[in-house]
Amino acid sequence: AGEILTRYPDKKVVITDRTEELCAQFFRPKTRTYAKKWLEERGAEVVLGDPIDGKFPDLKIDEKGCTLRSGRRLTGDIVYKCMGFRPCTEWVKDSLPPGCMDKGGYLKVNDHLQLDVCGKTVFAMGDCMIHSSNEVKLGHTAEVNAHLVAENVRRMAKRKPLLPYPKGVVGASKTPRIYALSLGKYDGSLGFNSLVVNGSMAAFFKWMVEWTKILACREVLVGIAFWQFSDITANFLGRTLVRTTSVDDDKDE
Numbered sequence: 115a116g117e118i119l120t121r122y123p124d125k126k127v128v129i130t131d132r133t134e135e136l137c138a139q140f141f142r143p144k145t146r147t148y149a150k151k152w153l154e155e156r157g158a159e160v161v162l163g164d165p166i167d168g169k170f171p172d173l174k175i176d177e178k179g180c181t182l183r184s185g186r187r188l189t190g191d192i193v194y195k196c197m198g199f200r201p202c203t204e205w206v207k208d209s210l211p212p213g214c215m216d217k218g219g220y221l222k223v224n225d226h227l228q229l230d231v232c233g234k235t236v237f238a239m240g241d242c243m244i245h246s247s248n249e250v251k252l253g254h255t256a257e258v259n260a261h262l263v264a265e266n267v268r269r270m271a272k273r274k275p276l277l278p279y280p281k282g283v284v285g286a287s288k289t290p291r292i293y294a295l296s297l298g299k300y301d302g303s304l305g306f307n308s309l310v311v312n313g314s315m316a317a318f319f320k321w322m323v324e325w326t327k328i329l330a331c332r333e334v335l336v337g338i339a340f341w342q343f344s345d346i347t348a349n350f351l352g353r354t355l356v357r358t359t360s361v362d363d364d365k366d367e
């Protein structure tokens with residue numbers, strides 16, 4: 115929505131969610147308030163607390179709009195369904211023994227991020243798996259998963275004990291909650307555990323994340339060094355100065 119309203123300020127955007135607050139499951143209250151105000155100042159209508167009618171996955175939503183439980187009909191030229199759907203794991207289903215997947219299609223992993231089958235030689239990470247930490251599915255958490263899996267594959271080859279998730283990679287029982295919500299090209303909200311920075315600084319950070327991440331993927335030294343330093347610093351800060359807490363602790367904020 116941020117990108118649409120920045121590029122096409124005359125467009126009318128309507129956002130609806132069954133919760134009473136925007137992105138209540140993950141973002142800090144300061145981010146939620148800032149994002150809602152930003153959207154409304156640009157003419158967006160934010161309709162909260164009135165769920166889309168029907169039962170998931172058969173909700174009353176189509177390419178022309180959706181009908182809310184209150185009976186209200188929201189219409190639009192384009193409808194984006196951003197509710198989260200099943201992970202793409204159908205293709206692997208028949209090659210694994212029964213019980214590897216939950217009913218949502220997520221691969222169930224143990225604390226080493228292995229499937230408890232096939233001699234434990236199959237690992238799963240990122241959006242396709244479910245782990246007891248129940249972390250939000252993000253690019254950042256997918257990467258933290260991948261760091262642990264890579265290390266555990268190495269350890270397996272050397273017959274060393276495997277590391278548990280997430281402690282084996284972040285040194286704590288929870289992964290730091292890090293996000294950069296973009297509100298168009300020049301605005302946004304940046305969150306690192308309890309710390310929130312709103313405005314153009316967040317947009318700059320998001321741009322820097324993208325730029326350095328692409329350099330790291332191209333195996334350019336500056337990108338790799340930037341992310342090695344950032345990961346170590348983030349994990350250290352999450353254990354000390356800006357401690358990682360659960361989403362429920364936000365209620366007092």
Ligand SMILES: Cc1cc2nc3c(=O)[nH]c(=O)nc-3n(C[C@H](O)[C@H](O)[C@H](O)COP(=O)(O)OP(=O)(O)OC[C@H]3O[C@@H](n4cnc5c(N)ncnc54)[C@H](O)[C@@H]3O)c2cc1C
Pocket residue numbers: 202205239240241242251252253254255256294295
């Ligand atoms: C609209 C949107 C915005 C997001 N914004 C953010 C954000 O700002 N910050 C953030 O941290 N995270 C964000 N996320 C979440 C983030 O993108 C995911 O959590 C992350 O990409 C998960 O990584 P992954 O490698 O597990 O899965 P993916 O990135 O989805 O990669 C899986 C890959 O597997 C491929 N694949 C699927 N099936 C097969 C098959 N049968 N054979 C071969 N290949 C296959 C897919 O094509 C895909 O390329 C966003 C997600 C969405 C949808």
